[in-house]
Amino acid sequence: MEMIHIIFLIFLGGAVLTYFSGKISKVLQDIFFLASVLVPAYLFFAYVGAGREATLSLGGITLIWGVNHFSWLFSLIVLGLGSMAAIYAIGYMKGKKRKGYFYFNFILSIMAMMGILLSIDLISFFIFWEIMTWSSYLVTIYNGHDIQRIGIKYFVFSAIGAYAMLMAIVIVHHLTGSFLMSSMINFYPNMSLSMQIWIPVMFLLAFGVKAAMMPLHVWAPDAYSNAPMAYTSIFSGALSKMGIYGMVIVLVTMINQIPQGFWFREVIAWLGGITAAIGTLWAIKQDDAKKLLAYSSVAQLGYIITGIAIGTELGMLAGLFLAVMHALFKGTLFMVTGAIEKQTGTTNFNEVTGLIRKMPWTFIAALLSIIALAGIPPLGGFVGKWMLYESLITSNHYLLVIVIFFSSTAAFLYCYKFLFGFFLGQEEKEWAHVKEAPAVMVVPMLIMAVMMFVLGTFPGIILKPINSGLMDLGFVDSFKHLWESSVILNVWGNHVVLQPILYWIIGIFVFFMIFLTWKGFKTTRYVSTKDISSSGEVPADDENLTFSVGFMQPFMRAVAPAMRRQIDKYYNGIADGLESLFEFIRRIYTGNGQTYTIYVIVFVVIVLLFKNILF
Amino acid sequence: MMKELKEKIVQRIKANFADAAEKNDFNYNRLDFTVKKETIPSILFYLKDEMGFIHLSDANCVDWLEEGELELVFIVWSPKDKIKIFVRTRLDRDNPVMDNLDMIWPQLNTYEREFREMFGVQVTGLEAPDEFILEDWQGPPPFRRDFDTAAYAEKTFWERPGREDAQDVRETIANRDGEEIPDFAKKYSR
């Protein structure tokens, strides 16, 4: 009995126990739920290190699970974010219906993700992939509305991806006679060129769906926004990273072995860039926080895809660092949205305003994660963006830099929209009753916000595991002298020490903060948001002066030509076409005996008429 | 030409509205009818829908203090015939009540608010905010002729006392320049 077995057993048993214990006591259910996420996480980090392996024989097939440094890095994302989201979920799900259903799928998702990361053979990889898809699908339709539109869309895309992957696995088995990933990778250069192209394409189809890559992203906004927010934070933060994990394996370990791989990676990198730009533009347009964050996730995953598709060491570092950061800040932002939804009952920017004085801690968490998302220096997001630009420029992707930079600048617009929509603006009477979210929800957010700050100052903490993960993938460990925890690397120069810069920023900020606060402290007074200079008018209490409808109108007008085409419409076109095809086929098979008789007669007549030609 | 047209219009209106008192001695494109209060909606509707007087030029209220009545005047204009018609009606000054007419011309809503605020006409069925131009008004309707604005202003607002050495300097100026002050101007001197 290996520790890995125990972990999976705890996950499975915990899921079942959690589900049924809800019948006895709600508190017991919460405890079981927390235990079945936190205990395996503790066991994993305490007792399972890189190099551990475990096997399981099932009907003649041996499933092999093991940990290397690379999958350990992603386990960090899954279990770290998973634990935080689990604690948060206790508060979020309080008083909601069907808790058992939600908890069950939550635990299963985390187990499935861990399974994917630990799988060494393709069979268990596929099985866990399917479990992940199923459990996330079930959570997506938790709310029970729009199942047709949202659930089916997610499921169809996932199914197409999964069956493409299954096909690839079968072909690989046919070619190599083994289900092991390593044998697939080793055999890859010996395949014929068409197989060399098709197998990665089929794998990438599956991974691209999960990572919401450009033409395959249409399910993401709906699914992300429809799932409960406690789940969406791992859905967007961790589950989408499984796609990234797979992509790294395919792009780096397989495609790198052949010379044609360059073009392959180029295409993926551009797809990532376009994903980032399009996702950003659509995010700006959204009026609902969930939708906005969902599109923003699509855009952020675009950066990550670009980073890993470039495939240089720095690009990989940037992509993986951004992946960790994205898990942190997007997880936090979805939690913030969930907290606001819990306290006010809506997530529409046009309705909620002015929560900053009512929910200060939530605001701090949101502010820090927005700063990290926008890539503004003191926080961790900047480090990732910075390495991404460096890698793009040094690998001669000049136009891609512009695309990425455009989307990263335009991201300020939706960042501001998020903060303004919820927290700033007029403090309306309607929301005067709102209180800060319970501590169970606030503490995980704040912990993650602090993590973002720490990673911005000491990026080495996370760059070190990334580096050892990359070494597992066959990269050279060339940065050994740079792993002082505050120094990051630069290609053309030597290195950058981040701490002094941070001290300067904080120092200047504190100086002027003191200057503003101290000077004339007594004569500075607070006035309410109703006391504004609106041409001498005194706004009444119920008079709504908040500006939130059509928030980014001028920008949207400027980019209107780019927004006219929606990929969704093309898919709908394909779906309509297929539907009419099926309709036509259905007309042939009418189910009426006479029609079939006529078909038979016509067939016989044709055969008789043309028998000389045919036979 | 114009005369015939006017004649025709007068005939038509007389045929339809028996109580319409006509005053038709203008030698330009103007007609004048005085009707009872109850007839106002129907005659305005008739003018607008049947006779092409689709434009409301003005609506006004006149205070006939001596006769104890308020007069409402609606001026409508036909772009086709190039003729304007004054439709008048009289309301009791002590209890002026009229019906809401803004379904005929939406802009009448504004005029009716003015009637209500400035003349104290009660418009039944008018949907509009209470205050129109005057905020926090507490006195009587200010456009009625028995409202003494000077007295009201003196009572309500501070007045700056004139300087004690304020004198009528017009005579001095006139003498200096060798002019004479005409008689009619003399009564304005202090």
Added chain:
Amino acid sequence: MEKVLLDILGAIVTFLVAFVVGMTYGGLNRKITARVQNRKGPPWYQNFIDAYKLSSKKSAIHHGVMHHLGPAFLMVTSVMTLLIVPVLSHNNWFPNLNFQGDLIFLLYIMTFGPLGMALGAGQTGNPNSAIGVTRGLSMMVGFEIPWVLALVALMIQYHTTSITGLMAVQAHSGTWLMFSSPFAFIAAVMALFGMFRYSPFDIVGAPTELASGPIAETGGKYLFVMMSSGSVFTFAKLTLYVDLFLGGADNLFILIIKTFALYLIPLLYSLVSPRYRTEQAIRWFWGWPSFFGLLAILQAIIF
């Protein structure tokens, strides 16, 4: 420890120089505008008087913590930009924190302040402020494109991402980058129009339309900090351009001549321009300036 103290002392000196020069440029701006409009205009030191008057206002109001701290955020940006940009080529008095890759760092730290100030403006609850902020941020997306194109072209052409590196290139070759990468210079200068927010790109704080936009609720000492921050930032931006394109400067006198010559370009352009609407401004930036930026990249790749 002594080094840190010296650095702080030097930073204060740099700040003071930037403050004085920036304020003077602001005053000269008003003077030149007045002369062009056939007026006498205020004296050149008018901005100092205004700043002192604002700082000596006896009362101030704020609408909450973010509004209170908004000017501080803005100041961080200005001072950080100033400290990262090398003021003079060879001088110990003006310390700089610059490091390899600081151009990208600059691009991001320059957006830190506007975002912080936007948060402050948002908390006031004044609709005009929020409208102004959305316009400002949208326009920022507009002018960052040619600006980044120009910078990327420089980075490609000279294989460095640091300002000192580019200055060394100019010192080594003897030609200013303005002449060796003319298209990058043109694109960057056109982006400068947007950075200064002078007319025709001044819709952000249109006084009569938006009641001065983001700063509508700001007065007294807050406005003073914002005004000084703006002056410092003006100086920092101009110095950055001089370092990048005009070969830097060896002493303050040359620096002032060069920066002022550069400053005249957006200033004089603004005097003869009406006002663009936001989307027109964005499209303007994505038109010719971006075209020149692309030309610059082409030039960098080919040569």
Added chain:
Amino acid sequence: MVNDKNSQKIVDFIQNWARKHSIWVLAYGTGCGAIEIPPTMTSRYDAERLGVRGAATPRQADVLLITGYLTVKTLKRVIRVYEQMQDPKYVIGFGSCTINGGMYYDSYNTIKVLDKYLPVDVYINGCMPRPEAVLSGFARLQKRIAEGRANGAQQYKDNLEWYRANQKKIIPNWIMPEYNW
């Protein structure tokens, strides 16, 4: 040292000098007088050479310039704007209407004496005052500021109850926030 009377005098002198030469005007263009402001500000008379400059909002302004008659309705807004301005602040009454009602002396809805409702530092006579008169008014204000006599705001603070009583007399439906310093 700071509390020392002489040094305070010097500080006051410098501050008054700065305030004198930097006058940001919020022109409350209620009446017909607003039309005299553009020529005052633009090329012909160029008030900017005296440091006079337009401000967009009351938070930034030093001087509230009330151009012409004030109805009860606009007086309410003017009071609001005045109370939103930051100390030190001044009021200029512009035109006869603000002094004694001018041609609206018997109007039922315009106030006649502005200084009963707001502390006026300088009046500019005329109907309308020409830009020269406006400039002379600004010069007068500058002189008063330099001498430290332009203390209308202090007067308003000290006699707030009296002003409030006057204001409430003609604005019975008082919904404004309290002026709390």
